[in-house]
Amino acid sequence: DIQLTQSPSFLSASVGDRVTITCRASQGISSYLAWYQQRPGKAPKLLIYAASTLQSGVPSRFSGSGSGTEFTLTISSLQPEDFATYYCQQLNSYPFTFGPGTKVDIK
Amino acid sequence: QVQLEESGPGLVKPSETLSLTCIVSGGSISSDYWSWIRQPPGKALEWIGYISDSGNTNYNPSLKSRVTISVDTSKNQVSLKLSSVTAADTAVYYCASLLRGLIDYYGMDVWGQGTTVTVSS
Numbered sequence: 330d331i332q333l334t335q336s337p338s339f340l341s342a343s344v345g346d347r348v349t350i351t352c353r354a355s356q357g358i359s360s361y362l363a364w365y366q367q368r369p370g371k372a373p374k375l376l377i378y379a380a381s382t383l384q385s386g387v388p389s390r391f392s393g394s395g396s397g398t399e400f401t402l403t404i405s406s407l408q409p410e411d412f413a414t415y416y417c418q419q420l421n422s423y424p425f426t427f428g429p430g431t432k433v434d435i436k
Numbered sequence: 437q438v439q440l441e442e443s444g445p446g447l448v449k450p451s452e453t454l455s456l457t458c459i460v461s462g463g464s465i466s467s468d469y470w471s472w473i474r475q476p477p478g479k480a481l482e483w484i485g486y487i488s489d490s491g492n493t494n495y496n497p498s499l500k501s502r503v504t505i506s507v508d509t510s511k512n513q514v515s516l517k518l519s520s521v522t523a524a525d526t527a528v529y530y531c532a533s534l535l536r537g538l539i540d541y542y543g544m545d546v547w548g549q550g551t552t553v554t555v556s557s
Contacts, residue, residue, distance in 0.1 A: 361541070363543030371549075372532075372547035372549055373547060423497075425483040425541070427481040
């Protein structure tokens with residue numbers, strides 16, 4: 330199985346901050362990486378797919394980059410509704426594994 | 437817009453079979469791929485598997501011997517069965533549609549609200 334690690338595990342930030350989360354894969358996955366946002370008690374929401382393609386309806390302050398084994402999710406200006414946990418997922422090979430998550434909290 | 441709603445018993449006894457359904461509305465169940473994902477309390481997401489529009493399935497090897505995903509087109513529902521459950525199967529279970537290209541997979545773009553299953557005697 331392809332293992333995904335995320336850093337940091339926890340991030341404390343303020344409204345308006347620029348936030349970057351990193352996802353690393355144990356082997357190359359081309360650009361088959363998705364990012365999700367999960368608010369407490371809610372289902373995950375797809376933000377980015379194919380490493381850098383913004384899902385329809387997702388605000389443009391979210392962006393993704395990377396290929397191979399290293400990927401980043403950036404929130405350009407953190408908004409109150411962005412405080413949540415973020416997961417990456419690889420869809421290059423079975424099983425489609427998720428990262429352990431990064432919780433973004435209010436400073 | 438496709439909407440998904442999971443349902444099933446909230447409590448299942450150890451060694452029994454967990455059975456969940458996901459009702460698909462607002463779209464054709466026959467033209468998409470459908471996934472199940474679960475999330476134990478306080479933990480990360482785990483992909484269980486998917487079923488394709490032609491009925492082919494792909495399961496997580498960690499669960500493969502115990503899991504069955506099927507589609508009933510007459511009822512517009514996707515089903516998940518997980519046999520011989522233990523406390524480790526306690527989780528919120530989600531169904532989701534799989535965003536894909538011709539031969540590629542991109543992510544789960546529509547999710548149900550999830551249903552909580554507790555395994556306990």
